[in-house]
Amino acid sequence: xxxxxxxxxxxxxxxxxxxxxxxxxxxxxxxxxxxxxxxxxxxxxxxxxxxxxxxxxxxxxxxxxxxxxxxxxxxxxxxxxxxxxxxxxxxxxxxxxxxxxxxxxxxxxxxxxxxxxxxxxxxxxxxxxxxxxxxxxxxxxxxxxxxxxxxxxxxxxxxxxxxxxxxxxxxxxxxxxxxxxxxxxxxxxxxxxxxxxxxxxxxxxxxxxxxxxxxxxxxxxxxxxxxxxxxxxxxxxxxxxxxxxxxxxxxxxxxxxxxxxxxxxxxxxxxxxxxxxxxxxxxxxxxxxxxxxxxxxxxxxxxxxxxxxxxxxxxxxxxxxxxxxxxxxxxxxxxxxxxxxxxxxxxxxxxxxxxxxxxxxxxxxxxxxxxxxxxxxxxxxxxxxxxxxxxxxxxxxxxxxxxxxxxxxxxxxxxxxxxxxxxx
Numbered sequence: 001x002x003x004x005x006x007x008x009x010x011x012x013x014x015x016x017x018x019x020x021x022x023x024x025x026x027x028x029x030x031x032x033x034x035x036x037x038x039x040x041x042x043x044x045x046x047x048x049x050x051x052x053x054x055x056x057x058x059x060x061x062x063x064x065x066x067x068x069x070x071x072x073x074x075x076x077x078x079x080x081x082x083x084x085x086x087x088x089x090x091x092x093x094x095x096x097x098x099x100x101x102x103x104x105x106x107x108x109x110x111x112x113x114x115x116x117x118x119x120x121x122x123x124x125x126x127x128x129x130x131x132x133x134x135x136x137x138x139x140x141x142x143x144x145x146x147x148x149x150x151x152x153x154x155x156x157x158x159x160x161x162x163x164x165x166x167x168x169x170x171x172x173x174x175x176x177x178x179x180x181x182x183x184x185x186x187x188x189x190x191x192x193x194x195x196x197x198x199x200x201x202x203x204x205x206x207x208x209x210x211x212x213x214x215x216x217x218x219x220x221x222x223x224x225x226x227x228x229x230x231x232x233x234x235x236x237x238x239x240x241x242x243x244x245x246x247x248x249x250x251x252x253x254x255x256x257x258x259x260x261x262x263x264x265x266x267x268x269x270x271x272x273x274x275x276x277x278x279x280x281x282x283x284x285x286x287x288x289x290x291x292x293x294x295x296x297x298x299x300x301x302x303x304x305x306x307x308x309x310x311x312x313x314x315x316x317x318x319x320x321x322x323x324x325x326x327x328x329x330x331x332x333x334x335x336x337x338x339x340x341x342x343x344x345x346x347x348x349x350x351x352x353x354x355x356x357x358x359x360x361x362x363x364x365x366x367x368x369x370x371x372x373x374x375x376x377x378x379x380x381x382x383x384x385x386x387x388x389x390x391x392x393x394x395x396x397x398x399x400x401x402x403x404x405x406x407x408x409x410x411x412x413x414x415x416x417x418x419x420x421x422x423x424x
Contacts, residue, residue, distance in 0.1 A: 080168065081105070082199040087160040088152060090176050090199055092168035097122055102162065109155030111148060111163045113141075113171040127155070135170050137206030140235060142228075145178040145214055146221050152179045173201035177211060182219040188212055223251075229327055230284060237370045240357040241339045248333050254282040256330040264384045268324075271380050273348035277329070278374075280381075284325045288318050288364040320364040324353075324374040336372065343374070352378040 081091030081101065089095075089105060096102075096110060096118060109127045112118055117130040129151050133139045152175075155161025165171035173195060180191040188211045195201050203211070210231065217225040232252060240246055257267050257276035266280035328336060331346045336355045343353040352374055359369030 081162060081164075084176060084195050084198050085156075085180065087156040088176065088179070089160060089162045090168055090172060090195070090201070091162055091164045093164060093166050095168070096162060096164045102126070105162075106160040107162050108159040109151065109161040111151060111155070111161060111172075111175065113163070113165045113175060127158070131175075133171055135165070135204060137204050138235065138238070139171075139206065140210075141171070141174055141178075141207060142210040142214060142231065143221070145175070145182075148175045149179045149182050152176075153183075168199070169201050170203050170207060173199075174203045174207040174211065177201075177203070178214055178219075181211070181215060185219070188215050224281075226285065233284070233327060233370055237357050237359070240337070240370070246337050248328060248337070252328055253333060254278065254327050254329045259330070266384055267382045268374070268379045269382055270345045270348065270350055270352060271378055272350040273345060275345055275347040277331075277345070277352065277379060278326050282326045282329060284327055284368075284372075286320055286325065286362065286364075286366050286368055288320045289366040320362060320366060322363045324376055324379070325362070325368055326372050326374060328372060332372075343372070350378065351375075 080098075081089045081095035083105070084090050087106070089107065093114070096112065099122070102110075107126065109129070110118070110123060111129050111131070113131045113133050115132060115134055117123075117132075118128070129148075131141075131144050131148065133141055133144075152161055152163065163172045163176050177188065177191045177195060180186065180194060181188060184191070186194075188208070192201070192203075213225075213227045213231050216227045222228060236249075236252060257265070257279055260279065267276045268278050268280070269276050332343065335341075335343060336357075339358065340356045341354065342351055343355055344350060345352050353372070355370070355372045357370040359367055360371035360373065362368050362371075362373075
């Protein structure tokens with residue numbers, strides 16, 4: 001033990017001897033907050049790991065290397081917030097913690113889109129709303145678009161509102177773009193271009209897809225919208241592929257036709273026992289497409305050949321009629337809990353289809369995720385018995401008084417013949 005201590009002391013002493021006198025007499029280094037340096041120097045690119053000397057109110061920087069600030073040059077250094085619309089500010093976490101800038105811009109409401117809310121010390125005196133979300137493609141912001149729009153409207157009417165996330169580029173920008181789409185009745189591209197004229201933003205691909213779905217739904221949450229139902233099922237797909245016990249949420253399940261009243265509903269029934277399986281409104285449609293490389297169970301890419309019937313470019317983009325893909329129905333709640341399997345009729349146990357939560361290729365070439373496919377040869381489409389007639393159509397077909405109405409007969413009675421009438 002004593003020998004090791006002596007060796008360590010010799011090594012340390014050797015290193016100390018090699019130090020130059022200039023290095024030993026180097027003045028004390030003061031590390032200053034980078035944000036205060038940026039505000040003082042009014043720059044957006046500053047030195048990282050810099051040696052800073054504090055000379056009164058001036059900063060002298062000596063750095064060994066340079067790195068670019070993650071915020072764009074379009075970003076505002078003072079508080080890092082921008083007014084993208086009247087009384088609507090978009091910023092980062094730094095802006096939300098800058099109390100002086102918030103008061104100077106008349107901010108009364110703060111909307112945070114982060115994984116954790118702001119501390120209470122930073123939200124006192126403000127109307128605060130928190131939306132928990134990660135900056136990931138599979139994160140759900142579509143469900144909060146309408147309520148965040150109403151909160152932003154209240155903030156603009158009260159004085160001003162700041163919408164922020166960690167950097168102010170993806171999550172908070174998505175909510176601001178959705179608000180502009182609904183308020184100004186513009187497309188996603190126009191709203192995004194308007195915000196980019198003032199501040200650099202870049203929503204991730206998952207948020208862009210949600211904005212497109214929001215646009216297709218008329219900028220309001222419509223659960224009957226086809227694109228919204230597809231997105232809701234795609235979000236559920238990775239969850240259903242995980243091991244363990246799972247329960248399908250009731251919001252995803254379509255109504256069982258047996259529990260649905262009304263004779264004007266188009267139903268699909270089992271060919272064997274005639275049990276009503278699903279309504280026509282439960283069908284998830286998709287467009288025809290080309291075959292493409294898809295991942296197989298070995299997590300490798302395999303190229304699937306394009307069938308001859310889908311090789312024509314004219315067929316691409318049209319609605320597929322080759323198969324029937326549906327959303328989960330109430331009677332399937334305990335049947336499709338595994339990642340993959342077959343679907344049987346709940347009454348006669350006749351095989352009527354299959355499901356795969358990871359997705360499958362349709363015969364038209366489109367990859368459908370998840371795939372709950374019904375065999376067209378095992379189900380029958382039953383048209384409604386009574387078609388609804390509008391008032392205008394009923395007036396047009398109302399017979400006049402001069403027209404003789406045909407006599408109606410009860411079911412099972414036979415019309416009288418000419419000889420029978422003459423005898424009577």
